[in-house]
Amino acid sequence: MARNFSVLAEEKRCMKDHNRRLMAEKFEVKRKLYKALVRDPELPNELKEKHRYKLAKLPRNSSFTRIRNRCILTGRPRAVYQLFRMSRICFRELASRGALMGIKKASW
Amino acid sequence: MFNLRLLKACISYKEMSFGSLKSVLAEAAIKGVTEARARIFGHILNPTGQRSAHKILRKKLIGEKVSQWYPHDIRHDDPLVMARQEQERLEKLEMLKRRGKGPPKKGQGKKAAKRNKVSTPGK
Numbered sequence: 001m002a003r004n005f006s007v008l009a010e011e012k013r014c015m016k017d018h019n020r021r022l023m024a025e026k027f028e029v030k031r032k033l034y035k036a037l038v039r040d041p042e043l044p045n046e047l048k049e050k051h052r053y054k055l056a057k058l059p060r061n062s063s064f065t066r067i068r069n070r071c072i073l074t075g076r077p078r079a080v081y082q083l084f085r086m087s088r089i090c091f092r093e094l095a096s097r098g099a100l101m102g103i104k105k106a107s108w
Numbered sequence: 109m110f111n112l113r114l115l116k117a118c119i120s121y122k123e124m125s126f127g128s129l130k131s132v133l134a135e136a137a138i139k140g141v142t143e144a145r146a147r148i149f150g151h152i153l154n155p156t157g158q159r160s161a162h163k164i165l166r167k168k169l170i171g172e173k174v175s176q177w178y179p180h181d182i183r184h185d186d187p188l189v190m191a192r193q194e195q196e197r198l199e200k201l202e203m204l205k206r207r208g209k210g211p212p213k214k215g216q217g218k219k220a221a222k223r224n225k226v227s228t229p230g231k
Contacts, residue, residue, distance in 0.1 A: 018178050025171030032169075036161035064174070072178055085177060 010075030017070055020061045027062035031055065 034055040038048055060066065069080045071087035079088040084100070095103045146153045152162050183189045204210055214220075 014178060021175045021177060025175040028169055028171035032164060032167075036164045039159055039161045039164060041159050064170075067174060069177065 007074075013077075014070055014072075014075045017068055020066050023059060023062040024064050024067060027058055028064075031058055031062065034058075 034051045037043065037051040038055060040048070043051075068077055069082060069085070070077050071080050071090060072085045073090045074087060076087035076089070080086065081088065081091055084091050086094075091100075094100050096105060143153065145151070152160075154160055154162070201210070212218075
């Protein structure tokens with residue numbers, strides 16, 4: 001029962017992270033534009049201030065720093081390989097079973 | 109003796125001026141080359157290191173790649189699997205209800221009981 005609960009919780013966190021990713025994609029151009037306008041040295045200070053305010057008022061979940069790379073199989077937030085998008089444990093399991101193309105355990 | 113000294117000074121001056129001219133020329137050439145390079149490759153020159161928006165704008169957009177981290181679960185497309193999951197959920201609820209662990213009726217939950225308790229001493 002406890003294991004079942006934890007799996008559900010991880011799934012929920014993955015859903016949350018997924019929503020954040022979608023938000024980040026949606027607001028990416030806007031965020032970049034405001035950031036660039038704040039950085040521009042030729043703009044007057046009032047305009048810069050305005051853009052800074054706008055940047056701060058974007059939804060918080062659209063920030064790229066809120067995104068966490070999670071394991072796509074178990075939802076583990078740590079020790080996730082970016083290339084395989086899975087945690088070290090899943091990776092090891094699948095690799096030793098030979099399910100990953102081109103991955104082989106080294107031995108010499 | 110005096111003449112000799114003058115001559116030496118003259119020579120050293122000449123050498124110096126020649127050296128400075130050379131360095132000026134070299135500088136101009138280097139500048140021209142960097143400018144031409146920037147023009148050809150579309151770089152933006154910022155030799156004084158001023159704050160600019162270009163540093164942010166030149167980066168690629170990563171949103172599309174970031175949003176595709178989680179793959180689509182094909183089980184959600186299969187009506188058979190979804191029906192089975194729904195069936196399991198309903199069965200579980202039914203079992204809980206039989207054991208008397210189902211949801212309470214309106215006005216009989218924990219919160220409602222507490223509310224009634226609080227309101228009665230006041231009356």
